[in-house]
Amino acid sequence: MAAEAPAPRREAWERRTTVPLVVLGVVFIVTYTIYVLAPWVPRGPGSPLFVALIVTWLVFVIDVVVRISLTPRGGRWAFVRSHPIDVLSAIIPLFRAFRVLALLHNVPYLQRRSGAAVRANIIIYGSTYAVVFVYFIALATLQAERPVAGATITTFGDAIWWAIVTVATVGYGDMYPITAEGRFYAVFLMVGGVAIVGTASATIISYIGEKVSQVHSRRQHDAAGTAEDGDEPGIEPPGRAIQTAIEEAGAAEDEPGA
Known part of the structure; x- marks a missing residue:
């Protein structure tokens, strides 16, 4: 499979939005947990719970649309195929939670390529994603x-x-x-x-x-x-x-x- 074409504008967008999206992902996790486990909390249109869920969903949709639009025209389908979690996060709530794990890529130890580091990478990602x-x-x-x-x-x-x-x-x-x-x-x-x-x-x-x-x-x-x-x-x-x-x-x- 050919390597994905460089997209400097999209990469700049991703650098600026990673932390805000992680914060919104945490907000989504907490809000969705309350939505399911606390049915007595008001959840109708206009309620804080409803607004938080809708806003986080819209932000993830906008993020995916912007990233696709900032990808060179010839590489947009390649981007969609190579970022399934990102695309599905705009559709299925489950994948929105996975976006919270994006900052793990910035842990210096996980950038190493020794056998021990690769196993540590797999263990950390695997355990976190499994939970x-x-x-x-x-x-x-x-x-x-x-x-x-x-x-x-x-x-x-x-x-x-x-x-x-x-x-x-x-x-x-x-x-x-x-x-x-x-x-x-x-x-x-x-x-x-x-x-x-x-x-x-x-x-x-x-x-x-x-x-x-x-x-x-x-x-x-x-x-x-x-x-x-x-x-x-x-x-x-x-x-x-x-x-x-x-x-x-x-x-x-x-x-x-x-």
């Missing part, structure tokens, strides 16, 4: 299910429990959505769960693999030194190497160059 993902799916599903007769998801506790067991690909079946909207969120949650579990597994395997490699390198170095002294070098079984790597992982992480 926001589960939280907002639970809220949205509760909003859809609660008023329907025969629903099994009627409290926030029910919604969080259902969302966690679903995203973990466990799915006890004690609670499930019965509305079309709730089932749409469930499908979305299941797809996200596969991605989250897969990413977590790959990160753990990468971490253990690196530690096994470090332990083998140390053992080979020690064995070479022993051989130079005239002793017979020993070969450590792979299973023991893995166990040793896990036991020494914490200490190895603190060593210089780990």
Whole structure:
């Protein structure tokens, strides 16, 4: 896939609006939480809750439209394809919350490209997105299910429990959505769960693999030194190497160059 064409005007707009959009994203998270969990709070047209939700939605729509318009004409579809969360944030409330995480890109450590930094990047982003993902799916599903007769998801506790067991690909079946909207969120949650579990597994395997490699390198170095002294070098079984790597992982992480 060809790289996205430079768009200096759009990039300048993004630099100026990142922090305000993050603040508005936090406002949206708080407002939407109150909207779902505190139904007794006034929410009709003209109420502070209604105004906050509408204003945050309009700002996200305007931001996406402006960014597309500031992109050179030939690269606008490429921008839409490469920024799905940004575009969907103007349509689906769930993605508006994800825009709050944009400032994580500015953390200096996450700009590094070492193995440890890449894993830290994945862990931080993955954990944060997973929490926001589960939280907002639970809220949205509760909003859809609660008023329907025969629903099994009627409290926030029910919604969080259902969302966690679903995203973990466990799915006890004690609670499930019965509305079309709730089932749409469930499908979305299941797809996200596969991605989250897969990413977590790959990160753990990468971490253990690196530690096994470090332990083998140390053992080979020690064995070479022993051989130079005239002793017979020993070969450590792979299973023991893995166990040793896990036991020494914490200490190895603190060593210089780990």
